[in-house]
Amino acid sequence: MDPADFDTALLDPTRLSIVSLLVSVEWAEFGWVRETVGMSPSALSKQVSTLETRGYVEVKKGYVGKRPRTWLALTPTGRAALERHVAALHRIVEESQRAAAERPDA
Amino acid sequence: MSDRVTPPAEAARALRDIERLRAQGRASEQQSRWVGVVFGVAIFAELAAPDFFGDGVRSGISLAVTALIVAYAVMLRTPRGGALLGRPTRVRRSEISPRFARVAQMAIVAVVLLGFVGAPFLPDHLFPYAGTVAGAVLGATLILFGRGLQRGLNSLAMRGDGKHGMNGLAHGSR
Numbered sequence: 001m002d003p004a005d006f007d008t009a010l011l012d013p014t015r016l017s018i019v020s021l022l023v024s025v026e027w028a029e030f031g032w033v034r035e036t037v038g039m040s041p042s043a044l045s046k047q048v049s050t051l052e053t054r055g056y057v058e059v060k061k062g063y064v065g066k067r068p069r070t071w072l073a074l075t076p077t078g079r080a081a082l083e084r085h086v087a088a089l090h091r092i093v094e095e096s097q098r099a100a101a102e103r104p105d106a
Numbered sequence: 107m108s109d110r111v112t113p114p115a116e117a118a119r120a121l122r123d124i125e126r127l128r129a130q131g132r133a134s135e136q137q138s139r140w141v142g143v144v145f146g147v148a149i150f151a152e153l154a155a156p157d158f159f160g161d162g163v164r165s166g167i168s169l170a171v172t173a174l175i176v177a178y179a180v181m182l183r184t185p186r187g188g189a190l191l192g193r194p195t196r197v198r199r200s201e202i203s204p205r206f207a208r209v210a211q212m213a214i215v216a217v218v219l220l221g222f223v224g225a226p227f228l229p230d231h232l233f234p235y236a237g238t239v240a241g242a243v244l245g246a247t248l249i250l251f252g253r254g255l256q257r258g259l260n261s262l263a264m265r266g267d268g269k270h271g272m273n274g275l276a277h278g279s280r
Contacts (some may be wrong), residue, residue, distance in 0.1 A: 020124040024131035034193035089117040096114030
């Protein structure tokens with residue numbers, strides 16, 4: 001397996017979790033992502049900043065009433081990166097299954 | 107780029123985690139109880155009002171309920187509106203099973219057609235305060251079981267849908 005198939009940003013399990021969570025939604029509130037992933041606000045902020053810098057996640061800020069809110073959304077670039085990463089993971093699993101099946105003692 | 111090569115077991119676990127989180131995202135659509143209460147009261151008002159104030163109020167109430175539905179639909183489309191409704195996320199439409207969407211659309215059209223075509227054939231009053239009773243039952247159902255019904259519909263809408271939206275996420279990740 002060529003390591004170049006993997007996305008370095010998504011090799012981090014936390015960042016992979018954030019992107020995986022966002023793939024099925026158009027947007028998600030920062031608070032919901034934080035609760036679901038089980039992180040502190042500052043830790044999540046740091047990871048989201050990294051993903052935002054790479055153009056994987058879009059961050060929108062606004063107010064609902066007087067309360068500030070932050071929403072996260074996966075960008076098409078982020079989605080494509082996750083697709084490539086998942087395809088690379090699938091290849092590893094399939095190659096391993098094929099190797100196991102071809103082994104004479106299997 | 108990292109030189110690290112993911113071992114198969116780690117890759118399989120990562121795929122399972124991705125699928126689990128994706129499913130969590132799909133199941134995240136929920137809203138505040140007050141939304142169900144407002145719609146429950148609206149249904150009750152629509153059905154019960156003619157019993158108390160005569161048929162003259164029917165069009166006014168219908169207009170108000172339609173405006174409520176339109177406002178709700180518009181709010182659903184924006185993060186700020188969603189937050190007001192108590193919705194932390196909006197699930198991608200591509201995550202909804204096309205079969206479910208078709209059935210739901212047909213059901214809505216059937217209900218509307220039945221309302222227009224069937225109404226003139228119904229007797230005016232099945233029994234005294236029939237509209238009030240129907241409104242109370244439907245409104246209470248929405249208020250008490252609305253969130254449960256929504257969860258059930260959501261799981262029905264997303265069920266077996268792992269193959270839509272994103273290639274490679276669905277298979278081999280179990």
